[in-house]
Amino acid sequence: MTDPTPLKVGIVGTGGMGRHHCDRFREIPGVKVVAVYDVDQARAAEVATKYEVPLVARTVDELFDAVDVVSVVTPDRFHAEPAIAALKRGKHLLCEKPLSPTLSEAREMARVARDAEKRGIVHMVNFSYRGSGGFAKAIELVRGGALGPLRQVHSWYQQGWLATSRYALDAKADALWRLSTGAGSGGVLGDLGCHILDMTSAIGGDIARARCTLRTFDKRLADGRWTRELNGIALDANDLALIECDFVDGAFGMIQTSRWATGHGNHLRCEAHGVDGALCVDLDRHWSEVEVCTSAALAKNGWSPEWTTEKTPDRANNWWRFIDAIRGKGPVDVDLTRGAQVQAYLDACERSAVSGGWETIAGWM
Known part of the structure; x- marks a missing residue:
């Protein structure tokens, strides 16, 4: 039809x-x-x-x-x-x-x-990754109080392509622009960090301040040499970011993202731990599942509690949901105001990488 x-x-x-x-x-x-x-x-x-x-x-x-x-x-x-x-x-x-x-x-x-x-x-x-049913269910569980007040949120987004010979760089490499600030790249912080900051804060709540360490490493060229420059292009964008964050509601977060995570293709995972339970979303394992440790499981065996897997319905991808929103069939998950909020988190991380200290999240409205 x-x-x-x-x-x-x-x-x-x-x-x-x-x-x-x-x-x-x-x-x-x-x-x-x-x-x-x-x-x-x-x-x-x-x-x-x-x-x-x-x-x-x-x-x-x-x-x-x-x-x-x-x-x-x-x-x-x-x-x-x-x-x-x-x-x-x-x-x-x-x-x-x-x-x-x-x-x-x-x-x-x-x-x-x-x-x-x-x-x-x-x-x-x-x-x-907002298209993940597991991600959406994790947000629902936390906001519904299933975990109680959160105490810690740990997330990581790991790729390993810079460590593999398959992606050894040459002048025509599609990924070359991602490695150079001169080509407009924000490095792994901007490219992958925006995803994991969105996931972490969607599950854990608004972030109040952040402290960030960035690292840039030599790159392996197709001929086996290691360098930070190729054909006059500086390969200077950050390759690894480690972020500590304090949430507005009092929880603490630790986030890591890297392109040098040897052995990982595209591994995105978030764990949230509250006083009454915990959950884990691991999109490398399954797009539409969330693992949950409930208060009942903790009461039964606090030292080695049982984790259960909640399966979620498949969600339409972002393009379908965007078109559905235009047709009046539902809201969008992430509008440009939310995009600006994530940019405020990235901004604090960038300022912290320079100052070496904690940086308060600036306003995004």
């Missing part, structure tokens, strides 16, 4: 993630990708041919003229301009994460989004 609300989508940015957005939108009935734009017009034309997109826009304004929905999938430092312009033009917006390299820019994006929302515009940040 044809959906009563057909929607025309335009993709801004046609790199690897831009193609992924094309794939996901094409799966949704009544949704058609009708325009793409990229500063690299040849790449945009290639994507248009592959996905049978009728318009390769020469400017973002030309793309806006043709669409109802805009998906911004550029490198981080180029999110703000097309996102703000799309919102002001009355286009529903899906923006990749993190919102921006700077908190001030993220605040402005969120402010414009709230103004657009008053006119019925839907806006969402693509924190992809």
